[in-house]
Amino acid sequence: MQLELRHLKAVCAIAEAGSVSKAASVLGLAQPALSAQLTRIESALGGCLFERDRRGARPTALGELVLARARVLLPVMSELQQEARRFAGEAETVGRFRIGSTGCPFLTGFVRRLEERFPTALVTTHSSWSADELAGLVAQGRADFVLAGVCGDAAPPRVEGLVWCTVSADPVFVLLPEDHPCARLDEVDLRALADVKWAVTPGDGCFETCFATACARAGFTPAAIYEVDAVSCIELAHSGSAVALCQPMFRQTAGLVAAPIAGAPLMWRHVLGWHARSPVAALADRVVRHAKAAHADVLGRNPRYPAWLARHPRFAPVA
Structure with missing residues (x-):
């Protein structure tokens, strides 16, 4: 080496x-x-x-x-x-990148790309379930960028001075045991899951309300919703105790299948935010490109997702 x-x-x-x-x-x-x-x-x-x-x-x-x-x-x-x-006319003015993230599936690749492109910069991360909290850290100068998830077309946290850019817009999938009757369907009708319990990770915003609305349109009210951490979501799904809602690039795991929901009633957007007057603002366009590239890198983690995208071009990766 x-x-x-x-x-x-x-x-x-x-x-x-x-x-x-x-x-x-x-x-x-x-x-x-x-x-x-x-x-x-x-x-x-x-x-x-x-x-x-x-x-x-x-x-x-x-x-x-x-x-x-x-x-x-x-x-x-x-x-x-x-x-x-x-x-060469390309001076970099940043010595570090402090990234706040709300459970982003391509954070590792994003960090790796920043380290490769800015080899002298120290890249650090901070995790929280709250996009509002992370946006506040950026506004206070305690973080440089926030990579957050927001539901559907909802606006990211409204914090004075912050600029936001959409990195990706992905449908929400369901995480099922591989022996579940719906696991091998091309798409799962929510009505087929009317009697199950559900597991979701915590977050601020409207996602739980949007999920309840999608269930109501399918003709039922969720039996129970467990709000737990990501590891517990996987354990509940693996045991068959609940169906977990997950991002479509969920990495293949023995005994579990991440399957699309018919009609894609739920969407999750990843947005990148920074302060317009921060030292890193001049680099924001390049940082956004690295975030989008990192998202593209993980699309194939779930082999079913690229095939689904081919059938649903309106969810094509954000240019």
């Missing part, structure tokens, strides 16, 4: 955080992914960089050597890249 700047950034993050798990949170990565990356880095360098135990991660002698060089090299490379971009 060739050592890259991002590897040195990861080593510095682990040293500064004092543990791999804390560094993973700062870097917006899963802890196992960062652990695996550290193993590859150590293999490339020929020895352990950290002593790891219950108390955290402490640099070894080799780790101290690598950190000393990295702390010299990273600022020099950052300065070189900034000077080169200024010379």
Whole structure:
């Protein structure tokens, strides 16, 4: 493996955080992914960089050597890249991207694209079920962008100074056990699920009302709605205790099927927001393009979704 700047950034993050798990949170990565990356880095360098135990991660002698060089090299490379971009007329004025997100299925790809395009910028993430909360963080200057979900044609949070752009508009699917009678249908009629219980993730906005309205149009009232976290939604669906409402790019999981609802009565939009007067506003158009590209990357996670899109061109990815 060739050592890259991002590897040195990861080593510095682990040293500064004092543990791999804390560094993973700062870097917006899963802890196992960062652990695996550290193993590859150590293999490339020929020895352990950290002593790891219950108390955290402490640099070894080799780790101290690598950190000393990295702390010299990273600022020099950052300065070189900034000077080169200024010379080319493409100077980047941002040293970090602080991203707030409400359970976005393409957040990982979005972060990866930002890191690749802006290799000297530190990209961090903050998660919340509330789009209003995250929009408030942007307005207060405590976050740079918010990637939020809104129901149907509903407006994103109305916060003074924030600019919003739609990244994607996707139908809502249902998550069923693979042996459910409706699991293999091309589309599931809501009326066939009139007697089931439902599971949804929390959020502000009108989604629950819109779902109840869709059920009323299908001729029934939902038996019960469990508002739970994403993991519990999956567990309830897997056990057959409830049908979960999910995004159509839900990753294939053993025993579960994400199936479209006939007539696509529910829609979920992902919107990206930033403050018009923030330092990152000049980069917003490029950041939006990266978000749209990250969305396109995950459309095939559920093999049924691209085929469904081909039959429903009005849901084509946002240009």
